Amino acid sequence: MRAFCLLCFFLLVCSTGYTQDIQNTLAKADDFYQANPQEKMYLHLDKYAYTAGETIWFKAYTTIGIHNFFSNLSGIANVELISPSEEIVAAIKIPLISGLGIGDLLLSDTIVEGSYRLRAYSNWMRNYDDAYFYDRTIQISNGRLDNVLTTTSVVSEEKDHIYSIALKSMAGTPLVKTSIRYEVMNEGESVDKGRTTSDEKGVATIKVNKKHQMPIIKLRFENMEKMNITKLIKARIPQQDNNLQVFPEGGKLLANAINNIGIKAIQPNGLGIKAKLVVLTGADTVVSVETNELGMGASSLFVRENDVLKAFAEFSDGSKIEVPFPAAEKSGYSLLVNNLNPSKVYAQLNASPDLIDQKDMYFVVQHLGQIYFVSKQKLTKNELVYAVDKAKLPTGVVTISILNDRFVPVVERAFFSYKPESVLPVELKLDKASYATREKVEVKLNVGTQGDSIRYAALSAAVVDLSKIKDDYAVAPNILSTLFLSSDLKGFIENPGYYFSNDVKTTDLDFLMLTQGWRSLDWKSLGIVDTPRFEPEKSLKISGYTRKLGRKAVEPNASVQLISTKNFMDYVDTLSSEEGYFEFDQLLFPDSVKFLVSAKNEKGKNNIDIEINTPEMPLISANRNAALERSDINSFYKDEINNSKQFFAELERKGLMERAIAIEEVVVRAKKKRAAENSSNLNGSGNADQIISAEDLSTCASLEMCLAGRLMGVTFMGGIPYNTRGNVPMQVVLDGMYIEADQLSMVNVADVESIEVLRNINYTSIYGSYGGNGLLIITSKTGASAMRSFTPKGLVTIQPQGIHVNRTFYKPAYDVTDEGQLNRDFRTTIHWDPSLVADKDGQTSFQFFTSDGKGKYLMVIEGIDLGGRVGRKTIEFDVK
Incomplete structure (x- = not known):
């Protein structure tokens, strides 16, 4: 590729004085590309919203570069679930084999409802901005432990925002006169806390100072079943006006020249809104621009040097505002790009008269240093026009860079290049047009075309009951939008799947390119050798x-x-x-x-x-998809919760799932048992599922003897405490120090003042990864260590994070006699198969059984072939 680029440029450039210099610049760009391969990751999920007790099933696709070949760079993928309060509540590592990996995340009964982030990345991807991690916002409700619906409203007063939060049971009964502890968090710090009581209508009122821009309100109270409940309310600051931004193409408006502008209209919640922008000079209209439904649009205009421009926007909701309009520059460059021609991309560089110096200007089309086209012209006039054949370009976000004679970019612009042959053809055939309940469905897949020399492909399939789904699959993120688009763009992309539904939306994609930041090449740093901080993680x-x-x-x-x-x-x-x-x-x-x-x-x-060495975790930056965050998730997904309750009840009856609420979780706050005041419990002394006092330990010879059979939800095996939820070893904390669980035998019972058991996520989440399996908080009577004076030398026990052990997706078979068959089958995810492989002829197949749900089912097939072609196919079918 490097030799090809330099040869092409040698044929294009005639001036030997500058040929070597531009060749050096392009060689440095290519060196950067070779040393910094772009790794991208996408997770195909079985569905897009979940409830407590369910499992998030996913397949990871990891590709290298803009051509999306399977990546052999990394052998490990990190997948994290981030809570609304920006804490990692689950983190797993999955192996990647030729860029492919499979995993799952079980959502505990105690998970707090809210908008969560599913983040995935390789260690190599950490060398670059985390804006390019796979990062998706999903909604998680809770009808297992929680069972409380909230409705939040906010009004603004002089100094405070007043939040009114209505609390109701799943049956609609208000939680009246309920004592509520609340805490206001802002930028990770507690800024206010107190108590309040809901009124006779079940409404709690909380004041939040206006100086806190994006606070989180944490509520703790008991529901009607006397379970301790936590709610996280993502506070939204009331705003009255929509907003519209103007983006000159290339970065600035140039006086006495034709300019192109992009516009983006957004609502206070961050989502787009249809609008019309009118730009005036005096009483004359310079330009009028209307947006699409996502609030984006573009138009060209001619700006004279002394024009005084005013702009006004009218939104589809009837509101109007005056819009700040960028001033025209007397000196500089501007750029006009036309990407709507089916065969060529045209670019016009405009230069102010003072910059016309007869020197060379270079037109470069590149992606992170990988050069696809180079051309040059002398700047002899104020307009230079360049063109490039689209056939030479890959599918994805590529950048036009106009370099001056010193090989410094004077203007850049990203655009979306699309070649139909980069999309993998996927043909899907069902054996019938419609099906009955509990009937077998046989599916045949055919990928590629007869002319393809290689048709091997890795695929995954998900089938869901649409009657149980609220999300719009047509506009949600998918494998095409992620690998072709989102992996190279910064910021929030609303409805990314829209741009690839049915056909590629070329015009709308160009609007997006004009108004969105992109992944760019730092030309100034070319040639600087910088060893990557994070190596590819092979094992x-x-x-x-x-x-x-x-x-x-x-x-x-x-x-x-x-x-x-x-x-x-x-x-x-x-x-x-x-x-x-x-x-x-x-x-x-x-x-x-x-x-x-x-x-x-x-x-x-x-x-x-x-x-x-403790692995350094990447920071959790602000959610770029914050516009998709919600409060009151349980209320929004009430129907889905009720459906899941029926399905879980059947699984519990068949012994395929533990009951949601064990009796021990009710008896967790005995008033007579007090934790030590100097407890290191990060939740505060006594905030625990169970407390064992010194009095309870007074007749025991050893801690294990005292605690075995007494701690609810905890069993002892070989002297180690195990959480019965998952049968996993618990973390032990002694006077604020993390110790190994098998060191309990070294603790002198007589020195212990209290032991606090933390199993509920309301208490364990504050400990991050240490709290994943639950904790025992031990406090000695003196506050000093209760350990015997024995410290092993030259020996430590460690429990590093290992490879996640995958669960098995439940697939009932109704064509055989099975005592374990469900009497009532109300699954939402009907089928999940992440391991489909198309053979040399591009063929594969699978089968599954429908459930008891009737109506429309949706099948989603996604995958990549060995040539880097990315494919997606959806089909709906009826179950009667």
Whole structure:
């Protein structure tokens, strides 16, 4: 590719004086492209909204570059679920094989309703802006533990915003005279807290100071079943006016020239609104522009040097505002791009008279340094026109860069290039036109065309009952919109699927390009060698340092062993470096596995401190899709909650699912048992599911003997406490220090003042990843450590995050006799198959059974072939 680009340019450029320089510039751009391959990630979800107790099923597609070939760069994908309060409540690692991975996230019964973010990325992607991570907002309701509907309204007073929150049961009964604790969070900090009581209509009123721009209101109260409930209300500041922004193409308006402008009209909630913009000079109309339904539009206008422009917008809701209009510049450049021609892209560069210097201007079409076309003209007049054949360009967001004779961009503009042959043809055939309930559906897939030499493709299929879905699949993010569009654009894209539904919306895409930030190349940094901070993660790694006992000085050349606690004969060893650094690489192990790391110095002594490196997690930046965030999720998805209740009840009856609320979760706040005042509980002393006091421990010889059978929802195996929800080991915190669960036997019972059990997500979420499996908070009577004076030397126990172990999607088979069959089948996701592979002829097939739901079903097929063609196919069919 590099040689081809430079050869093409050599043929185009005649001036030998500048040929070598521009070749050097393009070679540096190509070096940047080779050293910084763009990795992109997309998750195909089984559906787009969920409720507590369900599982988010997904398949990860990871591609490299704008041509979307399967990526072999990374071997691990990180997938995170981020709460409305911007905390990671679930995080897993899944293996990627040739860019493909499969995973799932189980939503606990105690998850707080709200707008969550599903974020996915590779370690390599962290070298660049997290704006290009896969980041999707999904709505999660809760009818398992919660069962409370909220309706939130807000009015503005002089100093405060007054929030009125109506609380009702699922049956519509108001929660009257309910005591509510509230806390107002702003930018991650608590700025106000207090108590209030709902009135006779179940309405709670809370004041929030206006100085807090985007606060979160956290409510805690008991529902009618006396369960402790947490609600997160994403506060919306009342605003009266819509807004309209003007974007000159290329960045500025140039006086005495034709300019192109893009406009974007948005509502206070961040969503687009149809509008009309009129630009006037005196009483004369310079231009009138109307937007599409998403609030975007464009038009050209001629601006004279001394024109005084005023602009006014009228929105479809009848409101009107005056719009700030950018001033025309007397000196500079502007750009006009025409991407609507079917075969060519035209670009016109306008220059002010003072810049016409007879020097070369270079027209470059590129994507992150990968050059697709170069042309040059001398700046002998105020208008230069360039053209490029679309056949030379890939599908995706590419950039026009106009460089001056010093090879510095004077103006740039992104546009969307589309080639139909980059989309994978997908043909889908059902064996019948319609089906009965619980009937087998047989599906045949055919991808590619007869002329394709290779038709192998990786695909995934999801089938949902549309009667149980509120979301509009036609405009939601999909594999086409993500890999072709969103992966290269910054900011919020409303209804991204719209641009690829039925056909590619070329005109609307051009409006989007005019009004959206894009992923650009920093020309000034070309040639600067910068080692990426984050390497591609091929496998799991455990690393750290060996230090002299009790000192910060390193212990070089120490013998270090990594031993699996599952099999003590299974170990690997290495030597630490002169800097004390050691590393165990090329590891693959499942989540929740513990290891021992032991070390000895060159003399064979274990007088060594071992320091294990903690992986640095990427920061959680503001949600770019904040316009999609909601409050009152339970109320919006009430029908879906009621449907899921019926389905879960059937699964519980068949023993396929645990009951939502175990009896122990009711008896969690006995008043006579008080936690130690100096408790390290981050929720505050006593805020726990269960409290064990010193009095309860007075007759016990050991902690395990005291606690076994007494802690509700906790069992002991080998001296280690396990959370019965998931049968996973719990984290133990002793006087604020995280210790290994198997060290409980070293705690002196007589020194313990209280033990607090945290299992509910309302209490565990504040601990982040440490709280995923629940915690035991132990507080000693003195506040000092209750541990016996024993610290092992040269030995540490670790539990690093491993590879997620996938669950199995439930698929009933109604053509065989099975005692486990459901009496009532009200599934929302009817079928999920992430492992479809089209053979050399482009063919594959699958089958599934319909449920008891009648009406329209939707099937979504997505995938990529070995040539990087991206495909998507949807079909609706009837179940009668």
